[in-house]
Amino acid sequence: MPAQPKSVPSRRADHVADTRGALLGAARSLFASRGYAATGTEDIVSAARVTRGALYHHFRDKADLFTTVMEQCAREMAERLIEQETRRAEAEHQEDTWSLLRTGFQSFLDACADPDFQRIVLIEGPAVLGHSAWDALVEKHGYVLLGEVLSQAVAEGRVDPMPVRPLTRMLGALISEASLYIARSEDQERARADAGAVLDRMLLGLRRQDAG
Amino acid sequence: MPAQPKSVPSRRADHVADTRGALLGAARSLFASRGYAATGTEDIVSAARVTRGALYHHFRDKADLFTTVMEQCAREMAERLIEQETRRAEAEHQEDTWSLLRTGFQSFLDACADPDFQRIVLIEGPAVLGHSAWDALVEKHGYVLLGEVLSQAVAEGRVDPMPVRPLTRMLGALISEASLYIARSEDQERARADAGAVLDRMLLGLRRQDAG
């Protein structure tokens, strides 16, 4: 009878996972700082202290590695937002639903300030994967939450009925551009306040118009 | 005394301009259809019926060629919009200024439907040039008109006072994403109507609030 049940991974499996994780970490750091094209596979494997053989064993090619890294970034962002959103929902469940939606978008904007996310997902992603594949990934991870929030807001009558799919994309693009604008501004504080104000005003346009 | 004044270009100069134009045209077509990375310099020069020597004579490197192509696309778009805008301004100068602004943005959205513009300027541009250089180019050609219209709208009190720079960027991103959404939709007609409606509502949020 073995000392450990079958479900416990072997030490060898740990090493494999460590190698793969090191590759992902190195790739993520380099893609975020230098971009996809300017990062050679040799740079990645030397940073991960392995050889290119390990890379091409774990990933089909360089684009596959990038896809995995981007998916990781997107998933982390989605989890962060969901956890943050549920915490707010239970904390301030008595507050006005409209101001809840407003503050939700503001914190969404703050979350997008992550440099890795900006560079890998927002900048490099569309050009490396092509816009259709990029869109599928973002749809899978990011837009589920945003689309859910929006359709719920429509269902509750907080915003006027309108097609949710284009609304989701356009609000996502709006927040993305706002975060990039803030990131490359001199005065971050001021840029954050300005972009937040503009975003808030645009959101206002979606609000239910008829006071009936 | 020469039969032609000095200002008349020689036939050789015509050939030079033709070569450069052929390179730009081939590069534009290929960059738009296959993207920057998937287009080799050999593809470009064979389509232009010259050799790589001509390319590297006229342009510093491949990125320089791309920059010139993108600048051409952006300039054409800006000229198209300006010409279109001035025509509308003189034709309907008696109409409501707010609805003028609204229809202006809708026709801006329609202009962005150009596939070359979408792929080269909106998709490939940021990743190839880097977001800062890309932003400088778009600032130079595209955002002058948009920013002008917006600051004028603020000055005339049609929209509430708010920082114009972030507003310009975010509206530009909004329209860009809307045009891309339309382009990759199954039902173009419906997508156009939906995106236009959402854009119109967001614009509504910027409108002057106090009825004083």
Next chain:
DNA sequence: CTCTGAACATACAGACTGTATGGGACAGAA
């Protein structure tokens, strides 16, 4: 006519990606 420089074409060197090959470690069968 000679000479210079622009406008290309050609040839070459370097870098990078992807693949084919080889070896070492580990698990399971005999």
Next chain:
DNA sequence: TTCTGTCCCATACAGTCTGTATGTTCAGAG
């Protein structure tokens, strides 16, 4: 224990692409 197959990874190699260096042609100045 020994043998064997498979997984994991390192190394070597081939193909492609970019950028540069060199060569060639030709228009125009002196």
